[in-house]
Amino acid sequence: MKKKFKCEVDCANCAQKIQDAVSKLDGVEEVSVNFMTQKLTLTAADDRFDAVLDAVAARAKQIEPDFVIVR
Amino acid sequence: MTAKQRKMRARILAALALFAAAFAADRALAPAAPARLALYLIPYLVIGYDVLKKAGVNLLHAQAFDECLLMTIATAAAFAIGEYPEATAVMLFYQVGELFQSVAVGRARASIGEMMSIAPDFACVETADGAEEVDPEDVAVGSVLIVRAGERVALDGVVLSGESWLDTSALTGESTPRRAAAGDEVFSGCVNGAGTLRVRTTKAYEDSTVARVLELVENASEKKARLEQFITRFARAYTPAVTIAAALLALVPPLLLHQGFGGWVHRACVFLIVSCPCALVISVPLGFFGGVGAASRIGVLVKGGNFLEAVADCDTMVFDKTGTLTRGEFRVTRTIPADGVDERTLLCAAAHAEASSAHPIARSVLAAWDGEIDRARVTDASELSGFGMRALWDGEELLAGSGRLMERRGIAYTPCRDSGTVVYVARGGAYLGCLVISDTLKDGAAEAIRDLKTAGVKRTVMLSGDRAAAAQAVADALGVDEVHAELLPADKVARLEELLARGGRTAFVGDGINDAPSLMRADVGVAMGSLGSDAAIEAADVVLMDDDVRKLAAVVRIGRRTMRIVRENVAFALAVKFAVLILGALGWATMWLAVFADVGVTVLAVLNSMRCLTLHK
Helix, strand or coil: CEEEEEEECCCHHHHHHHHHHHCCCCCEEEEEEECCCCEEEEEECHHHHHHHHHHHHHHHHHHCCCCEEEC | CCHHHHHHHHHHHHHHHHHHHHHHHHHHHCCCHHHHHHHHHHHHHHHHHHHHHHHHHHHHCCCCCCHHHHHHHHHHHHHHCCCHHHHHHHHHHHHHHHHHHHHHHHHHHHHHHHHCCCCCCCEEEEECCEEEEECHHHCCCCCEEEECCCCECCCCEEEEECEEEEECHHHHCCCCCEEEECCCEECCCCEECCCCEEEEECCCHHHCHHHHHHHHHHHHCCCCCHHHHHHHHHHHHHHHHHHHHHHHHHHHHHHHHCCCHHHHHHHHHHHHHCCCCHHHHHHHHHHHHHHHHHHHHCCEEECCHHHHHHHHHEEEEEEECECCCEEEEEEEEEEEECCCCCHHHHHHHHHHHHCCCCCHHHHHHHHHCCCCCCHHHEEEEEEECCCEEEEEECCEEEEEECHHHHHHCCCCCCCCCCCCEEEEEEECCEEEEEEEEEEEECCCHHHHHHHHHHHCCCEEEEECCCCHHHHHHHHHHHCCCEEECCCCHHHHHHHHHHHHHCCCEEEEEECCCCCHHHHHHCCEEEEECCCCCHHHHHHCCEEECCCCCCHHHHHHHHHHHHHHHHHHHHHHHHHHHHHHHHHHHHCCCCHHHHHHHHHHHHHHHHHHHHHHHCCCC
């Protein structure tokens, strides 16, 4: 399943860093954090999607405390 | 300004006042070192506490070389060597720069968003008891929508009743409105001009034109241009390299030369401040995003920064003839009556001979005749396959067809050497003359080819399945450099590959029907007249929503302008940063200069990138 979320990310460099870090997480098939459009696009297996999204949000928060995913 | 930005502005003003007070107190009272430190620490903490906190958090998670961490180290080091005002000012101006940057990027994002504000807010669905406004995403396929004057069509569909004009400019950049009446297909994103329309939806919202267009533009910033990829790689290496250089600068020379640390730590601080690649990391994608946005404003979708770059570099443009440069509609372009026959007699005879045929040639002959067709006078019409038509008109034999038909019937005729299809007409054994039928050029096709030349495309090539003479005639009329005719669909791809092998970037322009392989094979595939054609939108890299070839040159210009602006930014940012690094290493750069090299350059680069959004005719 591929889904798009609105997110708040403050700088282009941060977006890149978050993307690099969360793409290494278990269960993440593909992820992109777009600074310009302020969108996070996540592809993960249907049955684990919510769990993976939680993990992504948690890891992103570690890297950038300001990062918020609007669900 | 967002709430976050307003809060930051208040903090900056407060810190600025405190800083001024500290500076004045420092001058007037000349307090002892610990008191001075305390004096400057107040504004420093007011403005920088979040940076310090972030730096700490990042340190815990081993996120080395973070911007906040670098600023923290740089300012802490400045405090350590006794440069209190500098340390505070560096933090202050860093935050000012960040705020500027955030506002500028927000503006750019908003103006692109505005441009893309084609998304309908609601759909008005017809129900048993009147109408109900719902979210477009909740409308089922087959529902009936009511679109009043001034409202946006929310989903693709077919008009059931009503008559109006639709403004398609948000989608196609075309300002002439389109007529819509019962039975016509309408596309989401268009604005209803006058009357109320009832529309039966044929697609769900996510498959509708407007949703697909928005999706493409949003995804465009994910497909990165080569220059963008280079910047990403460069940024990854640049920051660690400069940080290591800073550490070496602070430690090695003092130890080797047995000098004090102070001066060298100052130089290292300059390094740390300019170590952030933000100017590049922000302005380059913003430039491409702006370019893609500018193109979408004239009704051209560019599916990624990489394709904008490719269009800008494109030096060969290959066109499919029919449907791209010509209309693909056959028309009588010339009538040549025989001696003593007038034009109307010729056309009238030809039209009556062809009246019962459904062949495209017959259709165009009929279209050229503006009089009535008197079917009662025509009897025994039959098609002579491969030759033409035969019929009886008031008992006289009417013939319309190829030269071979005339020869078989022993009719003396004057062969015509024009390119195109020639229909010879005879009545009662007497030759009346001939009609030349050919494809017509699209409006502005010649202008488009000329424009492309001025925009910098070196070579234009036309591929056609037509006979060589017909293709050459079109090429001559348009000023195309090279023609390859009599090609089967499969040959077109092969010919395109030969052109690709000659080197240089090559674009292929087609109408999206049957030319998907060529669209995919070329460096840039351009499909045109694609509003509503999913297959073309899928296969192409650049999509002209309407039929206007002239927009090609405009896209090439937007691409080139975007590349120029982005390159300016890269050159400017790198030049300033390296200059400050060199001056810093030599001990000639102040921290003030370093802050300018970091945030000042970023703000200037962002402002420059925003120029990509504006259109130039």
